[in-house]
Amino acid sequence: MKVGLFGANGRMGRVLIEALNENNDATLSVATVRDDSPLVGIDVGELAGIGKLGTPCSGLSLISPDEVDVMIDFTLPAAFESNLAWCVAHNKPVVIGTTGLSAQQLDSLAAAAEKIPVVFAANYSVGVNLMLSLVKQAARALGKTADIEILEAHHRFKQDAPSGTAMAIGEAIAGELGRDLSECAVYGREGKTPPRDHNTIGFATVRAGDVVGEHTALFADIGERLEITHKASSRLTFARGAVHAAIWLSGRGAGQYGMHDVLSLEH
Incomplete structure (x- = not known):
């Protein structure tokens, strides 16, 4: 599965790069940063401190939807709307771990879930x-x-x-x-x-x-x-859970899902 990552330069973004690199069922195909970021073109592996992986960081406006099957977003509320809009516009499933969303942003998420499959959880552990x-x-x-x-x-x-x-x-x-x-x-x-x-x-x-x-x-x-x-004790716990959710989300119908769905837990 080809997985895209919003906010590759964030604290969780770098850990997600590591989690995707160690997973045999998913490949990090796209990693975004701001269009004007000096990190555009930097290899994601070097960004995460694990050596070159052959995938450069890209501005959001430069990536092609054909490059990804599902996106992961652990950025900040300020970037949430534009990231979600990109997924809706290109009909891409998304795993969202951004916290601190406003009531209006949660409404936007619910509206998006009527069109695309979304996993949204406060914690992916x-x-x-x-x-x-x-x-x-x-x-x-x-x-x-x-x-x-x-x-x-x-x-x-x-x-x-x-x-x-x-x-x-x-x-x-x-x-x-x-x-x-x-x-x-x-x-x-x-x-x-x-x-x-x-x-x-x-x-x-x-x-x-x-x-x-x-x-x-x-x-x-x-x-x-x-x-x-x-x-x-490690953010890899959350990152591995998010990657697991991204793999699970492939092929699902539109709707808002949680980690209780991914893990088949009582809700």
């Missing part, structure tokens, strides 16, 4: 997606009495907070309990606060150093607590 199933089980068993908090930590450069994965965990728990996360989420506490409202779901965010990604769902009752934690 197999472990995290299994965690989303586990927190639902915990919510069913403990949600009536336990206080629920979600803790997450990422590197100093991450711009959105809480992380997309933390929000996905919150949505999974709130949905299982019949709550609206937009109404019950608490994102910060300071000073003298009233007693905790049991129906709220709290979020705590850490940004420090080079933390790849850590998430904990805490269910705390009187006398006991359950913690479900996932820790990522």
